[in-house]
Amino acid sequence: MxxxxxxxxxxxxxxxxxxxxxxxxxxxxxxxxxxxxxxxARAASKPLSHEEAARVDDGRPVIACFGDSITAGYGTAAGESYPDDLQRLLDQAGYRYRVVNLGVSGNTTKDGLDRVDRVMSLSPAITVVEFGGNDGLRGIPVANTRKNLDQILDKLAPTRTQIVLAGITLPPQFGQEYVRSFDETYHLAAEKHRIPLLPFIYKDVYGVPGYIQPDGVHATAAGNRQVAKNIFNMLQPLLKK
Structure with a gap:
């Protein structure tokens, strides 16, 4: 043709x-x-917010970091919170977990109790609970803090998430008796709920030059790296590869 x-x-x-x-x-x-x-790749290398975590499920078990400004990374740049550093430590050690940052600056234990359903919705394998500092700084009665913390832990327990508790302390100017009673809160909660306790989340952070911001309360990026190591060391017996 x-x-x-x-x-x-x-x-x-x-x-x-x-x-x-x-x-x-x-x-x-x-x-x-x-x-x-x-x-x-981006999701695998950084902790996710609750909103991001609700949209992304890559099959990895979730570690929920649930707390206040210490968890949120107040005063540091994006990627410099302790959950960010915890994600990096897990990745480097070959643990396949997805860290979700559920820290909100200014939160008290009452605020945490109001938000606990958000944690439960993620069905986390592990939940790091870090609250109380704002209660103490505002002079909230210790009995209220204990009640709220107990209720947070009570609500998480049926989900079968492995709970670990991170504590904080207060400056001496709050009074010896108030500080003693406040510090005891974490020990009593850990004993009652039979969960691991890191009594002072700022272990090897507070008092170290360059590790605390000028406000005297929040960790710097370098301080957050040490906080992440503290949390990682506490979590290791619970982690699976």
Missing amino acids: RFAPVALLSCLLAFAGCKADQANRRSSDIDVAAAASAAR
């Missing part, structure tokens, strides 16, 4: 157009796949 020159040219142009469309589709498919892969 013979083609007229115009007809032959039309066929060649149509064929070239089809090839270009196919190449564009392949290129588009590659771009989409690359973007998805990059998103998964």
Whole structure:
């Protein structure tokens, strides 16, 4: 069969157009796949917020870091909170867990109790509970703090998440009796609920030059790296590869 020159040219142009469309589709498919892969890599290398965690489920067990500004990473740049550093430590050690940062600056134990359902919705394998500092700084009666903390732990218990508790202390100007009673809160809660306790989350942080911000309360990026090590060491007996 013979083609007229115009007809032959039309066929060649149509064929070239089809090839270009196919190449564009392949290129588009590659771009989409690359973007998805990059998103998964980003999710694997940093802790997620509650909203992000609700959208991303990559099959890894969740470690929920549930607390106040100490957990949130107040006063440090993005990527410098202790949950960020905990995620890096887990990755480096070959543990496949996904850290979710559920810290909110300014939260008291009462605020934590109001938010505990958000933790439960993630079905975490492990939950690090860190509250109380704002209660103490505001002079909230220790009995109230104990009651709220007990209720947080009571609500988490049926979910079968492995709970670990991180404590804090107060400056001496709050009075010897108040500080003693406040500190005892964490020991009593750990004993009652039979959970591991890190009595002072700022172990090897407070008093170390460069580890505490000028406000005298919050850790710097360097301090948060040490906090993450403290938490990681406490979690190790619970971790599985």
